Amino acid sequence: MSDIKNIKNDYSTKLNKNLSLEEINQIKTELFGKNGLISSQFKNIGSIPEIDRKKFASDLNQIKNELQNSIANKINEIESKKINEKLEKEKIDVTLPERSFVRGKIHPVSQTIDEISSIFSEIGFSVEEGPDIENEYNNFTALNTPDNHPARDMHDTFYLDENKEILLRTHTSPVQIRTMLKDKPPFKIIAPGRTYRSDSDQTHAPMFHQVEGLHIDKDINMGHLKGCLNYFIKEFFEVEKIKMRFRPSHFPFTEPSAEVDIGYEIKDGKLVIGEGDQWLEILGCGMVHPNVLKNVKVDPSKYQGYAFGIGIDRLAMLKYGINDLRAFFDCDYRWLNHFGFDPLDVPTNYRGLSR
Numbered sequence: 001m002s003d004i005k006n007i008k009n010d011y012s013t014k015l016n017k018n019l020s021l022e023e024i025n026q027i028k029t030e031l032f033g034k035n036g037l038i039s040s041q042f043k044n045i046g047s048i049p050e051i052d053r054k055k056f057a058s059d060l061n062q063i064k065n066e067l068q069n070s071i072a073n074k075i076n077e078i079e080s081k082k083i084n085e086k087l088e089k090e091k092i093d094v095t096l097p098e099r100s101f102v103r104g105k106i107h108p109v110s111q112t113i114d115e116i117s118s119i120f121s122e123i124g125f126s127v128e129e130g131p132d133i134e135n136e137y138n139n140f141t142a143l144n145t146p147d148n149h150p151a152r153d154m155h156d157t158f159y160l161d162e163n164k165e166i167l168l169r170t171h172t173s174p175v176q177i178r179t180m181l182k183d184k185p186p187f188k189i190i191a192p193g194r195t196y197r198s199d200s201d202q203t204h205a206p207m208f209h210q211v212e213g214l215h216i217d218k219d220i221n222m223g224h225l226k227g228c229l230n231y232f233i234k235e236f237f238e239v240e241k242i243k244m245r246f247r248p249s250h251f252p253f254t255e256p257s258a259e260v261d262i263g264y265e266i267k268d269g270k271l272v273i274g275e276g277d278q279w280l281e282i283l284g285c286g287m288v289h290p291n292v293l294k295n296v297k298v299d300p301s302k303y304q305g306y307a308f309g310i311g312i313d314r315l316a317m318l319k320y321g322i323n324d325l326r327a328f329f330d331c332d333y334r335w336l337n338h339f340g341f342d343p344l345d346v347p348t349n350y351r352g353l354s355r
């Protein structure tokens with residue numbers, strides 16, 4: 001009897017000390033291993049005089065439980081200490097500077113589209129989108145472009161099927177049709193996006209970008225068109241004054257139609273927009289043809305308005321001094337690094353468009 005009390009006292013003292021996990025495991029074996037001190041006491045039970053046996057067994061059980069609890073607590077204590085030490089060591093200092101990483105750049109065309117959207121949204125235009133793959137009806141027929149029109153020639157248009165019903169849109173004008181079929185007038189939208197024509201040289205790429213503009217309401221006239229484009233060009237090139245010229249032109253979907261040139265000059269080898277006596281064509285526009293309005297169930301005797309289509313890549317080249325259009329689509333990382341924009345520098349009219 002006193003044996004097991006002694007074991008208990010000895011080992012309780014031991015377990016109160018600072019112990020390593022190995023030391024605790026050692027104690028566990030000493031007590032509860034096959035020939036451990038407590039295990040062998042259990043084997044002894046049979047040899048205890050019957051009169052004491054019950055009490056002995058119950059004391060032994062209690063001591064066994066107490067020692068096992070102390071061991072479990074000790075192991076817990078050591079493990080949580082380990083975890084805390086680890087957490088302490090692995091603390092992250094969020095005030096440390098970032099490791100160097102390469103931040104991507106915004107492509108000048110994307111930047112230009114954001115700038116254009118920002119400028120037009122200031123005067124009440126919302127942004128619409130249409131698919132690159134169009135049907136012949138939206139791209140031509142609904143836009144009052146008859147079957148025999150030269151623009152339909154295979155040479156310009158990428159058709160996707162033999163019947164020439166599906167194609168890559170040759171301009172953003174089909175978004176006019178989609179918008180007017182979808183909603184009721186008035187309309188005041190722009191639609192930037194990709195366009196495709198079978199053409200490739202220094203100033204033409206088979207894939208290029210346009211932004212369509214459409215404003216239809218009850219009293220819209222050519223004066224509004226002029227005012228709108230004048231405002232846009234000045235904002236876009238960030239100049240006070242701009243020389244603009246409307247040249248009579250022809251588009252099947254507008255009447256009258258015009259192409260717009262802006263004045264420029266080359267000063268010390270640099271292109272200066274808005275002055276000088278040279279002219280650069282940047283967009284096509286006009287008053288929406290009554291046939292187009294009829295095709296989308298808008299009554300031309302009540303509603304009329306203007307549309308325009310601006311070449312985005314051209315504008316980006318002029319503004320950012322890029323002289324070969326093909327560089328836009330080469331995916332040359334060094335070029336993008338030089339001409340690209342900071343992704344966090346989103347253009348807005350208030351903060352400045354292109355700092």
Ligand code: PHE
Nearest residue numbers: 171173284285286307308309
């Ligand atoms: N869609 C014409 C083009 O691609 C541009 C345009 C748009 C002209 C809207 C007039 C009105 O050349």
